[in-house]
Amino acid sequence: MNDVARAAGVSSATVSYVLSGKRPVAEGTRRTVESAVAELGFSLNPVARSLRTGRSVMVALIVPDIANPFYALLARSLQDELRGRGYHVVVCNTEARRDEEQALLREAMHQRFAGVVMTPFRLSTTAFDALRGAGIPVVVSADIAFGAVDHVAPDAEDAVRQALRHVADSGRRRLGVVAGPRDATGGDPRLERIRTHAAAVGLQVEEEAVVHGEHTRAAGAEGFRRLMLSRHRPEAVLCVNDVTAVGAMEMADQLGLDIPGDVALVGHDDVDFATLVRPRLTTIRYPAREVGRVAARLLLEQIDGRTQPHTARVSAEFVPRASA
């Protein structure tokens, strides 16, 4: 800035006023400063600019695990959408742990990030109040709402109904569910949707046919094993996501069970590898790219001044393949 001031023969403060537009500067002076800036290839130190405007160009994406392909694609999509506006995506993993979720929110506030896009698992629904109070835009991508913040939610009723009808039509009656963790905030909305629609198509979901665990491959394998070794073995199993479904597939292999011959299997998400496994995974598609696009749009609207919280729905879709 001093170089520019010297070249233009004005004070640093004048240069600052021209660049920030905060105070009026005489037309001639402004032109002189602008040519000096152009000549010197001067660009404002972004850290200095952040300090002046109080705005960072960093947007935190806080998810359980970026190595889960659903979140990797969400990250990709978010970055593609925000890049044109000059924002960067900072990726943070929580492993769905409440202490990490809280620590990362504190960090996001401390760093004064430009915004937060998050899939929380165990946070309280008031956890975003402090960020909101600090004026940091928040978008939650989850099945349930977390207080008065922007929310990208699945519109999945039709897709789940279709999936269950498809299972019932293949003559299965006893349905098992590899569900999410018991202590997730708001319970397990995916499980609740399944319960709601199962009865309507004549499927039974016994209490003992629901197993809970994390959204991981290992938990999927273990949950599926318990279901397969239970007294009334389910004839079809729905998994909370595709990662757990793939764990279930590997366990079926180990147990010598044929999918879909011995047991039908349905996933959730439709990640890349759903078409790579054999049999190809029947699943309820929740499009990560579209979720990223919508989250970016909601975030930018807030950055541009919208303050009223908004909920956007992204449609899920039943995708029948070979596993059910």
Added chain:
Amino acid sequence: MNDVARAAGVSSATVSYVLSGKRPVAEGTRRTVESAVAELGFSLNPVARSLRTGRSVMVALIVPDIANPFYALLARSLQDELRGRGYHVVVCNTEARRDEEQALLREAMHQRFAGVVMTPFRLSTTAFDALRGAGIPVVVSADIAFGAVDHVAPDAEDAVRQALRHVADSGRRRLGVVAGPRDATGGDPRLERIRTHAAAVGLQVEEEAVVHGEHTRAAGAEGFRRLMLSRHRPEAVLCVNDVTAVGAMEMADQLGLDIPGDVALVGHDDVDFATLVRPRLTTIRYPAREVGRVAARLLLEQIDGRTQPHTARVSAEFVPRASA
């Protein structure tokens, strides 16, 4: 800062000196300021601190595509390693495009990132000189070096030799390669390694049996198709990574070719889905988690003051499964 100064009855400058340790302050004054700081729960605005120290806590990970599971796991690993030191990982995708690679490096410099970890594809080998000049630590993860910067490189000679011997031992002679792009900086070291070791075990790699393309599923499918429709169809195909190998598998399905009956297939990386596809993918394992760990270590060494560039090697390993 003004509140602290008022509470301690000293000037803002004195508070600043105590906090930054930049100038000596009388013992008594220092204590008074420190108790005022403790009492007011004052924490330095990180943006202000960045400005003062000239250091950001953001580390850029610049890769072709975070949705490629190799890079997703690398990102996860890098974040796990850097989190304890207070650094955040900013994920940037280039699609292996030179203009994006250059733009993101400029941006990293402009933002004064704490460091850059990058897998470049089409940059010139002098592209990092400016970042180095600006004192921003760089770690390149690639098969070739990019000038005098830290470098995580595969130690893959043994693994490739073993893979080729394995293929030769199964009685195949004609080898095809689905290679990387023709115009990547430094050519295609993976292809060169294959050529070097193929002759030693009696495998032939004809010029027409090498196809070039991006490291994507679509390019893998297209490259494999061309090989399978060529006059002297290869009996075994090596792919530049697992993503292209999976594209090849899907094309084999479409063409009605059996793997490994009609053609053996070997990948590279050993990403998550290599054990999910059927047949399970035989591959040359390059451990993404370990690459992330080593890159983090090199980066932190630079942040802590090391200035001499260093190269670290990570061992690749041949993993025979069902596809070859």
